[in-house]
Amino acid sequence: MSGIGILILAAGASRRLGQPKQLLSYRGKSLIRHVAEVAIASGGEPVGVVLGAYSETIKPHLANLSIHIADNERWSTGMASSIRCGLGEILTISPELDAIVLMVCDQPFVSSDLIRQLISGYQTSNSAIVASEYAGILGVPALFDRTFFPELFQLRADVGAKSIIRRHRSRSLGIPFAEGAIDLDIPQHLDIL
Template sequence: MKTLVLIAAAGRGRRFGGDKRRARLGDGTLLMATHARAGQCFADVRVILRADDRPAELGLPDQGVLVSRRADQGLGASLSDGFAALLAEPEPAPVAAVWLGDMPWVDPATVSALLAEAGPGRIVRPTLDGAPGFPVLFGRDFWPALAANTESDGARAVIRRHRPALVEIPVSDPGVLRDVDRPADLTDADI
């Protein structure tokens, strides 16, 4: 089944104190590390950026970039813009994973487990000790709701409205919860 990943990377990183996408991690930056990890799991990698971003300056290829003109309205608006762009494509994939740009530690084996349960009429997400994590896989049936989403907190409202379609996969991978909110979150970051 054809799938793609949509990396949400249009935030301002206010809690971080600057553009965390450019924070050094390994041989590159946080966003480059997340993009590389997502690329290990998906052949088709898309990144949602702000209108004023230049992909090359973020260490990204121009290919696969989706622009959110409403990024300052929150994650929900960025995802809405991203899914609207996906819906406009001539042959949309049946499943898209939402992956946050500050989460490079997700184990590829976790993604494989999620993909095994994915389908056009399902929402699949990992849980670690009962806590919901990322990436979250949305079947094509939910893309119109995501494109129309006006909530600022990402896709939570869409998931709540479609709870019967939600499949939660318990995993032991701490990478599904580990993100970067402050510079200290990068101190022991091995990828």
């Protein structure tokens, strides 16, 4: 599966949650380590993690993993800056990358099998975008062919990759991931852990 990188967006300050969601305990480890291990086990490479708020506190939780950390100093300007920062870092490592899978750190039920399904869907269809399908939408984790890298670099503020998926729905393939609707944004969501 070389040629397909993975980028985990984990730079946010978790303001609505009131604590760093990256460091929530899940299955005996921090959520960020769990998601990073899922990404590594999926077989895509390189794997990058974008950090911002709490960067120095989070880094020890990623020790001894085969990942590349990108520090987004502009994390407070919105998710788009993390996508640009991380994609730039990944392309510096692997300039010939065919595609990138974008993940977020607050979907605890993401699995390496799901990531492999996204990659397989890309390899066996003519779809330039392969996205997780949940709650009536296509969203992340999502794979983007390199032809979309310029659009990813053009994102601004809090406009994320879903805007590109919506714009190019006819070129997108959905992979069922019902649990993708569950993310950890507010304290009430922590009951699932």
